[in-house]
Amino acid sequence: MKNLTRLPIFILLLVIMLAGSASWLLAAGNLLIKNATILPVTGPPITGGDVLVTNGIIKQIGRNLTAPPGTRIIEAQGKYLIPGIIDTHTHLALSGTNEGTEAITPEVNMAEVINPDDPAIFTALSGGVTMVHTMHGSANVIGGVNVVLKMKWGQPSEKLVVREAYPTLKFALGENVKQSNRTLLPGRPQRYPATRMGANAIIRRELLRARDYLAEWDRYEKLRNSKNPPENLLPPKKDLRLETLADLLRGKLYARCHAYVATEMVEFLNLAKEFGFKIGAFEHAWEAYKITDELLAAGVGISVFIDSWAYKMEAAEGIAYNASYCTQRGVLVSINSDSSERVRRLFNEAGKAVKYGLTPDEALKMVTINAARQLGVDRLVGSIEVGKQADLALFNEHPMSAYTRCDLTIIEGEVYFDRQQVIKEREEAARKGGN
Amino acid sequence: MFSRIICFKKYLPLSFLLILLLTTWLLSPAEARTDTENSGPGSALQAIVNVRIVPVVGQEIPSGTILVENGKIKALGANLEIPAGARIIEARGLTAYPGMIDGYSSLGLVEISGVSATVDNRETGRINPQVKAIEALKYDSMHIPIARANGIVAAVVAPSGGLIAGQSTLVKLDGWTNREMVIKESLALVVELPGIRGGRRGFMGMGTQQAAVSTDRALAELKELFHRARMYEIRREQAAKNLLLPRPDFDETSHCLLPVVRGELPVIFSVQADKDILQTIRFVQEEKIKAIFYGVHQGYKVAGEIKKAGIPCLIGSLYDQPPVWEDGYDSLFMNPVLLNQAGVKIAFSSSSSSAAKDLPYHAAKAAAFGLDRLEALKAVTIYPAEIFGVDKLMGSLEAGKQANIVLADGDLLELGTRIEKVFIEGREVDLSNRYTELLEKFRKREKEK
16 A cells, blocks of 8 residues: 555656656757758758758758748758768777777777767868778787777766677788887787788688687587586687687678788688688778779778878879779779878768769768668668658758858757857957957 | 671671761861860960960959960950960860969978888987078979869978978979979978967867967077178178188078068068967068968968068968867968968968978868858969069960969869869870779779679
8 A cells, every 4th residue: 555655646746757858858869950052972962952850850851841840940042951961980988999909809899988978079060971990900910890980979888888889890011010110119919910921811811710719619509409408508708809700701891901001911811711701891902003903803892091191111002993893893982091180071081082983972972871881870860861860960052062061960859069159159258258 | 697797787887977977076176175174385375265264363264265375374254256276175064263373382392201111201319401492302202293183283392390490482283393393493481480389289278378478589590690691791891802801601591581681582480379479570671571471370360460461371280189278279270261361362282292282171171161262262372473573474364474274163262163174384284193093993893894
């Protein structure tokens, strides 16, 4: 009976809580963007178009749409609305990038070192970027597990993580892992591997180990599940390093491989074949234009710079036609920033591809839907379509023009960057007597 | 067999026609032919016809002709008569712009930045007025033809590092040796003052500390060096006049600073923070030297003072973060806009070799944030020409100036624009480069199949 007397209070509390959360739900992620030139990326442009966003999801695309009362309306006359830009290779919002002390460190996970206070998140937003693949560095051959984040500036780490994205593991080849541009301190031995031969050999060594590890576990599971499991059956020793590599062999992880020269890419494709693992994309891939046939045969895409090159020997044949030519040959190409500065002008980088042979539509795809496909999130984002998450960016000129500027960045229907608001706040601060 | 004969018969008249056309073309006088080869000598009379002309200085001509002779622009206008014997360059659908000038680069000094064997822009030590960019310039750098293919015809090449980095040079992007490229062998001494400390990683109150003390010290050190150079000159002059006085020991630094303290050789000051800019203005006025500022990240905060001092500014690369978070995410983009509005003469720079080709995009970026588009264009053409004292030679399309002409299929500063032809002093230059050569090489693989 005592319990029953408490029931009304409990119900009252529940109602208050529900009402509170319901109103919060109603207020969150609801927008109507009006009169924009919409570039949906996966369809033809719509001039004078409206996009209605409900609960963070694109509900309707059309003309003269109406919204429920209270919905925030954004007038976008003369502006270009595009899907939020996706950067497939960054190191932002991390409190550490490289566990480069050893050649093989797949046990480390970038999801455990997210720094949601990194101002680079805001920098990214100011360039219309809504999602990034933030990665382990290229200091060693097998780095760590990467993570995909939304640029929800001001939110805690766990709200940033995109759990639907492919889980990926960083591999690196060439000059960085060879440490060929590093001066050796006296008395310190050179780390293995110091050649491209060694880099390949060490990957094979680790994958053979992982294969044995998998077989040991299979044997154990088979015995354990048999009708008469032997007495005193002991499980194999758990090895977190091999566990991650076993996941790669199980097909649960995609390899993202930092590679520059044609030979190392061809050899990594061979390793993938030999061990039956999946490659998400080659990172940088400056000589991809030399091996488009091999990339097409393997169905492997590339995540590249448009023209940042000649900063080291292996980038000396990195031609600005790489992204365009590979796209024309049918390779899935995304343009990445790999930089907390370049991230805010990734749209400019994509725009340069027009000079080298792509249409503005094709160029824009490289930082939207292509990037989403490479990260395994193209069902959710990467284009403006009904049912997708409302990750959007508004530009004052065509986003592939040199004269364009990002004015508004929206994630799941919430405005995370508003240039007008930034200017207003700056002016207010100045009036209050800042500098 | 039968079908082959039919085919041959069918095409027989056609092939005759072809041969006829070919022979008439080959035998026709040169003036009637549209020559697309890169062989046009700079001295021959050339006429670029049916071209939209953006002279940068003066009115745009929607469709007109540019006459080029002896490497110079002979005349340009809407209704020019084309003299007999001129090589005709048909340019319908294209726009003629003056070639761009990169206000600050490392072209020819840095080939592959990570490979020190190919890096020649940074001398060891801090005080190096004796080193000259022109003397190390790799005229056949792979970056030069790429910059040229983007419409850049001239560039300042500057050494870097230390307090006095060395002597910069102004070169045209054409020549078979470094010396053939010279426009001004020694353009200006490069002085690098300390940047804004901690700015890159600064956030929420961190990184606002400016390097005022260091700049103080750097300027005091410069003052002393300049004084020493002046004294050195006096002592040498006195010794030359009076046989009883011994000649002072040779002092390389003072010797190389003489043109500066005499006010003959300008100084490019790399200076970023507002307070440092103000100090440097005072220094320049006290020392009575010619100055150009470079970088000027916080120039907009003291634009009035820069304007009053009459010091032009070379805007550093816009591929950078704001120096301090509090300046706002767009401060580097707004800086040239506000400097220009305050009447300061600005020129954009690539600050690079491998990204020198991006010069037009820096200008366009500022335009995206409010710089007038024509002003943006001027800041990569006529303004740098004026700043470097070569505006009588280049920087605009005007009769009498060097024929540094770019034919583009769109807006010169736009990302997607393709540059169809580039003339440097009237000579049509080769636009093939590392990018196009490697693409062609590996395209062959596709064609083989």
